[in-house]
Amino acid sequence: MRVFLIAAIAALIALPAAADEKPVQLKKAPGLDKVEANCQACHSLDYIPMNSPFPNAALWDAEVTKMIKAYGAPIDDADAKAIAEYLKANYGS
Amino acid sequence: MITRRHLLGTAGASAALALTGNTFAEAAGAGLTPGVPPGLGTVATMEALPGKKPLIKLSYRPPNYESPLEVFRTPITPNDEFFVRYHLADIPEVDAKTYKIKIGGDGANSPIELTLDDLKKLPAFEVVAVNQCSGNRRGLSNPHVVGVEWGYGAMGCARWKGARLKDVLEKAGLKKETIEVAFDGADGPAVDKTPDFIKSIPVWKAIEDSTLIAYEMNGQPLPHWNGFPARIVVPGWTGTYWMKHVVTINALTKPQGGFWMIPAYRVPVGKFPLRDRFISQENATSTPITEMVVNSLITSHRDGAKVNPGKVAVSGMAWDGGYGISSVQVSTDGGKTWSAAKLGQDLGRFAFRPWSFDFTAKKGKNTVMVNAINKLGQSQTPELIFNPAGYHNNVMQNITLNA
Numbered sequence: 001m002r003v004f005l006i007a008a009i010a011a012l013i014a015l016p017a018a019a020d021e022k023p024v025q026l027k028k029a030p031g032l033d034k035v036e037a038n039c040q041a042c043h044s045l046d047y048i049p050m051n052s053p054f055p056n057a058a059l060w061d062a063e064v065t066k067m068i069k070a071y072g073a074p075i076d077d078a079d080a081k082a083i084a085e086y087l088k089a090n091y092g093s
Numbered sequence: 094m095i096t097r098r099h100l101l102g103t104a105g106a107s108a109a110l111a112l113t114g115n116t117f118a119e120a121a122g123a124g125l126t127p128g129v130p131p132g133l134g135t136v137a138t139m140e141a142l143p144g145k146k147p148l149i150k151l152s153y154r155p156p157n158y159e160s161p162l163e164v165f166r167t168p169i170t171p172n173d174e175f176f177v178r179y180h181l182a183d184i185p186e187v188d189a190k191t192y193k194i195k196i197g198g199d200g201a202n203s204p205i206e207l208t209l210d211d212l213k214k215l216p217a218f219e220v221v222a223v224n225q226c227s228g229n230r231r232g233l234s235n236p237h238v239v240g241v242e243w244g245y246g247a248m249g250c251a252r253w254k255g256a257r258l259k260d261v262l263e264k265a266g267l268k269k270e271t272i273e274v275a276f277d278g279a280d281g282p283a284v285d286k287t288p289d290f291i292k293s294i295p296v297w298k299a300i301e302d303s304t305l306i307a308y309e310m311n312g313q314p315l316p317h318w319n320g321f322p323a324r325i326v327v328p329g330w331t332g333t334y335w336m337k338h339v340v341t342i343n344a345l346t347k348p349q350g351g352f353w354m355i356p357a358y359r360v361p362v363g364k365f366p367l368r369d370r371f372i373s374q375e376n377a378t379s380t381p382i383t384e385m386v387v388n389s390l391i392t393s394h395r396d397g398a399k400v401n402p403g404k405v406a407v408s409g410m411a412w413d414g415g416y417g418i419s420s421v422q423v424s425t426d427g428g429k430t431w432s433a434a435k436l437g438q439d440l441g442r443f444a445f446r447p448w449s450f451d452f453t454a455k456k457g458k459n460t461v462m463v464n465a466i467n468k469l470g471q472s473q474t475p476e477l478i479f480n481p482a483g484y485h486n487n488v489m490q491n492i493t494l495n496a
Contacts, residue, residue, distance in 0.1 A: 042284060044154040054130055
């Protein structure tokens, strides 16, 4: 089946298709469930480790606020707090 | 607090290793640029999008993939190795048969719609031009700027073919009150409340002869990931204005609003040596990013490469905002003395300009610094001009070659 699919793709040059997205494993720690439940709706989770370890607490807070205020992410206050705490504890400095 | 500076030195390298385990080994595997955040090394992988060769995957969704350094050894970047950058995750497959561009806005007397065939019937023009993300090299910013942590490869140079934007605007009857021309693409956000990616350019830039609605890239239809069936090409200006999958073009008598015009894609007023201004969008403190700053890249060798003592040929590319490269200067003594590199094929003022330089490597460590100068006399900067979004990084490279 896989061989057939690859052949089919090769036959259709420039066939647009979605990226083959593999799961991004983040550090297992309190708050990860909130990150996975909210952030992935709009973007893959590789954005988080990509920026580490440099953001300090203020930068991670600002980033969560930006996602809600500027990008309109529908995240409630309790989840936003849990996400920010997770980012600071696991991917901050 | 860990700062970028601490991680750059030799001592810093071991500190980073201690922090992130095997980050550096993985980073090398993905061909990452030295100096990007160690965390990028834990997620960046070489992956191929459909129709593309493996590129450095920074993020899956929206897809952000950069070209490895070695891709820039030729002045034309192959389509299947050209970088991919999206802001929003809903990217439709556009059907060329039903594709239409709507041209209107309050600055147009007679709004029109064009199919791909209509576009191809208009006089065709070609330009070889660098398309570079505003945030290319953001990952090297110190202090850190949160965002997509690009290394050197969020850029490419292609031969673009299409209709002139000004010819299309003329068909729609451009009013003399028009101050900006705005673009929207077929791609959109994953959630409704995320602002759609809409960008405008000043009308004077829109009606320049080199500004195109391109449907060909290096003699082929545009790859899906680079804007099929047609995208805006704004030679000299950063990639943010080069709208992919363009479906709406609006002539405007008032400034375009929205998140992607302000506060996004702005630089502090007066901080960069730029000529092109976008006055209708300027305010007291910030101005939209416009033309690219003069820049260069060593592409023959990676930092830390091993060479044989004796003659070494170093080469790379130089480019700017469309004034043209007048000279590329190389220093092998840490910037004390500089010599002119030999310039290669000139594909036009908006293109990558190849350069090469021979020097005699001594046993041990050798350093090579490069500084490109354009026809306005602008040159690269020795120190980063920090700005909050991490744009316009044209710090002179200084690499070590070990003989």
